[in-house]
Amino acid sequence: MDNMDITLAILLVTLMLLHVLFCYRAITSHAHISNNKRWFWSGISLVMGPLGYYVFQNSLPLESLE
Numbered sequence: 091m092d093n094m095d096i097t098l099a100i101l102l103v104t105l106m107l108l109h110v111l112f113c114y115r116a117i118t119s120h121a122h123i124s125n126n127k128r129w130f131w132s133g134i135s136l137v138m139g140p141l142g143y144y145v146f147q148n149s150l151p152l153e154s155l156e
Contacts, residue, residue, distance in 0.1 A: 105139070108139055108140070109135070109136055109137075109138075109139040110136065112135040112136075112139055112140055112142070112143040113132050113133075113135045113136040115135070115143065116128065116131040116132040116135040116143055116146075117132045119131075121147075121150060122153075123150065130146070131143070131146045131147075134146055
C-alpha cells in the first residue's frame, strides 16, 4: 500500500466513526420523543451523519429538547 491508500482508509474509518457517534448521540438524547421517532433519528444519523442528526433535531419542537 502506498500513502494514498493508507490515507483513504484512515479517512473512511474516521467518517464511519463520526456517523456512529452521531447515531449514539441520537439514541441517548434526553429529548422527550417516542421510541419510533428516536429510532428514526438514529437511523438517519447513522446514514447521513451530522447532517441527518441536526436536520431531524431542528424539526423537533423546542419543548421536547428541554
